[in-house]
Amino acid sequence: MPSVSRAQSSFLEKVGRSKMPERGIVILGGVGVAAVKSDICGLPQCNNFGPAFTVGALYKTSPYLAYGANLGYLRLGATEKDPNRPLNITFQTEVVEFSGTVVLNLLDSYAGSGNYRSARKRFVVPYIRGGGGLVYYTATSFPGEGDLDDSQVTYDPVRKYPAISAVIPLGGGLRFRFSDEFSIAPELMYQLTFADYLDNLEKDSNNATDHYMVAFVKLMYTPVIKNKILTRKY
Template sequence: MRFILSVVLVTVMTTYVRAQSFFVNVDAGVANYDGELQQKRYTFSQAHPGGGLGIGYEVSPHVILSTGFLFTEISGADKNSSNPGAVARNLSFNTNIFEWNFRGEYQLFDLSDRSLSPYIFGGLAVFHFNPWATDPTGNKVYLHPLSTEGEGLAPDRPVYHLTQVAIPMGFGLRLKLSDNVRVGLELGIRKTFTGYLDDVHGNYFDEATLFNARGPEAVTMAFRSNELPAHSNATYPPPTWRRGTGGDDWYYFTGIRISFRIGGTDYTHNHMGCPTRIL
């Protein structure tokens, strides 16, 4: 009896290991962010295209581990807001996002005998950003070196890092086109631990101190209300005035993931409901 049980156990384990599969994942979609310069938490307004490439490993019919890279862009501008106060602030930014991510997925249904299944995912990501804006003459200016809110110029204004950790999470719906090709429509959000994706976070910094430490360009990029005709007489605010809300920023990617099987095999079922191996 023990021998028979051992043979059955080895057979099951061997079948399970052989059934595991590798996939190449190709991502395509659009990205946006939630922060001071975007009026809505989730919107396609000011969205930018992006894409990614990675590899996945099917641990079981319900669990998939994957890792990959994502490249995209996010931006925001006060001029697009319906809030008159935000429009008067007149700030804007753009930044590319370079991301490496690792995530685990839970797929509700086994796609060996179904064609459609919802799934959820979560994991860890490392991303790099570098916000910039155009100055009054139209030149591209990177904002991080300017310390527009006094980052690094006072004990309570620490410098923010351009490479940081985020927590990706989201959900999707996956369609099995064939045993070797799957397509998922998904929304993935990234919880960051910085409020400076857009270089806007806290209070204004003292104008004279900023000018002496970083020069006139820093003052120009920190306060831009006076560039608007209606506010041409506006003066630089005191440090007690809010420039941002103080919360952390998020970014998100909405798109499709196409997965191509490159290893292992799939199951189908015969007419009696018994699994049949496809070789």
């Protein structure tokens, strides 16, 4: 146990060293999985979990605060499990999302204090994220189960697609810092939309809108900008 503790302490000390201030641009990309909550499905067992991808950038203004913009693609889908229907309804929806968010660290990015503050940073920083944006989506529904293909018989669209809706992303994650340049952040986001037709289903008395959740793993890259005056060769 003592050797494990020393190795852990040495690792945290090594990754904690930094000469970069907690300000500036961060470039990020992520992959994940998406699930939907709609009139057809609101539970894991009826969800057809789809892929999700995102790219974006953050601008850190302080050790606590950053502003970001993200562009993402994801696929939503679910199958209605109704024993009273001989053919269950399945839908598949392609979504492109653009959003702007505010990121708030729940801990100071710096682990040190006083004269050591600028040289030591935390390995793990929890954060929350929230903002607003737009989704551009196309929904298709069909009888039975499985994935949508070219030979599938589909139901008529209940509205004109592609369609656009506002979205409010809310969530958070943990940022693991491995160097001045690279961090990894598992993140969970819940997207509140104002769309009723992500599942291509006519509504009856239920006025609830459709929402979706995305679990991401993001890679964050902070470019190292060298001082050209100090590094100039004479």
